[in-house]
Amino acid sequence: MSAAMMLIIAVLMLGLGLALTVDDFRRVRHHRPTIAVALVCQLLILPIACFGIVTLFALPPVAAVGMMLVAAAPGGPLAGLYSHLFGSDVAFNLTLTAVNSVLSVFTLTIITNLSLDHFLPDEDGIGLHGREIATIFAAVLVPIAIGMSVRTRRPELAARAERLFRIISVLGLGLFVLAGLLTNGSDLADNLTSVSPAVLVFALVSLTIGYAAGRITRAGRRVSIAAGMEIGFHNAAVSLSLALGISDDFAIAVPASIYGFAIMIIATAFGFLIRRLAPGEPAPVNRPPRPCQEHRAP
Numbered sequence: 001m002s003a004a005m006m007l008i009i010a011v012l013m014l015g016l017g018l019a020l021t022v023d024d025f026r027r028v029r030h031h032r033p034t035i036a037v038a039l040v041c042q043l044l045i046l047p048i049a050c051f052g053i054v055t056l057f058a059l060p061p062v063a064a065v066g067m068m069l070v071a072a073a074p075g076g077p078l079a080g081l082y083s084h085l086f087g088s089d090v091a092f093n094l095t096l097t098a099v100n101s102v103l104s105v106f107t108l109t110i111i112t113n114l115s116l117d118h119f120l121p122d123e124d125g126i127g128l129h130g131r132e133i134a135t136i137f138a139a140v141l142v143p144i145a146i147g148m149s150v151r152t153r154r155p156e157l158a159a160r161a162e163r164l165f166r167i168i169s170v171l172g173l174g175l176f177v178l179a180g181l182l183t184n185g186s187d188l189a190d191n192l193t194s195v196s197p198a199v200l201v202f203a204l205v206s207l208t209i210g211y212a213a214g215r216i217t218r219a220g221r222r223v224s225i226a227a228g229m230e231i232g233f234h235n236a237a238v239s240l241s242l243a244l245g246i247s248d249d250f251a252i253a254v255p256a257s258i259y260g261f262a263i264m265i266i267a268t269a270f271g272f273l274i275r276r277l278a279p280g281e282p283a284p285v286n287r288p289p290r291p292c293q294e295h296r297a298p
Contacts, residue, residue: 009241010139013101015165017147018158020098031092034219038096038227041209043107046231047071049205057198061119062247065112066255067198068119069239072111073256074104078264079226079233086271088225096230105140108242116246192254199258203266207232211274225274232267236260 050071054064080093151158210231214224240256 007139009238010143011165011168012235012237012241013140014143014147015162016097016101017144018151018162018165020094020101020144020148021151022148025095025098031095031219031223033217034092034214034223034227035096035099037217038210038213038231039100039103041213042075042100042231043103045209046206047107047111049209050202053198053202053205057194057201059195059198060251062249062251063195063254064119065115065247066239066243066252067195067202068111068115069108069243069252070199070234070236070256070259071202072104072108073234073236073239073242074100075230075233075235078267079229082229082233082267082271083226086225086229086275087222088229089222090226092223092226093230096227100230101144102141104238108238112242112246192258195254196258196262199255199262200266203232203259203263204270206234206263207267207270211270221274225271228270228274229267232270233263234259236263 047068050067054067059067075093075097079097080090083090083093147158147162150161207228211224211228213231214220214227219227236256236259240253240260243253243256244250246252
């Protein structure tokens, strides 16, 4: 992988680490069943579902690999924002993001290599091998640890730096995407119409499976919506960086590019639909205390 792509991934992970604390990992014990089911959904069920979708829509091999990279990516930073907008448990989002970001180091490499072996078996020299895997470990885990350390010691500095790093990473990715568009415009147009339907279906499936994870474990409406948003919002920036780093064919980055925009629209519609079909749990009734009655002696 190119040094530029790994640098962008490191910046993205540093920005994520600046938003996390140790308490985000400790809160796992409060929602153990839901966290466990959500992780199984995101790390196992969704990649399988994505494989079925790309097979059903008969995507070109390079675009199919790009879709699998989206499925392998951890939750995106917008999940917490959408959870907040629709009245769900944002703390649950942070907890699931913290755990999934660490585990994604393993799942990203496994799913990437399996996808390349299956869809592009004749392509030699691409993929994640020993050196690339070690580099991804360093580019993901070390920046997260540094960001969390800064958040613990200097929370105000971390809050300002998080926004800055997010802007820097978006600008960096934007430059790479723009360069790809200028040099591969015709290839993008050819893949856009064939990839878009598969991306839209996968986005809806991701949100639905995440919401179902909360309902299956009876975690309540707020946690269920948070799980739906967290699992639905795959980090398109990470999958886009990884895609551009392992192949020179810009078609591999098309699914992540489309997903980054499509998920915001679909998640908005999904949130309003859930609020309509599953109204919030009734709040406890706070009755005024009964006045104390004086006990008079007969």
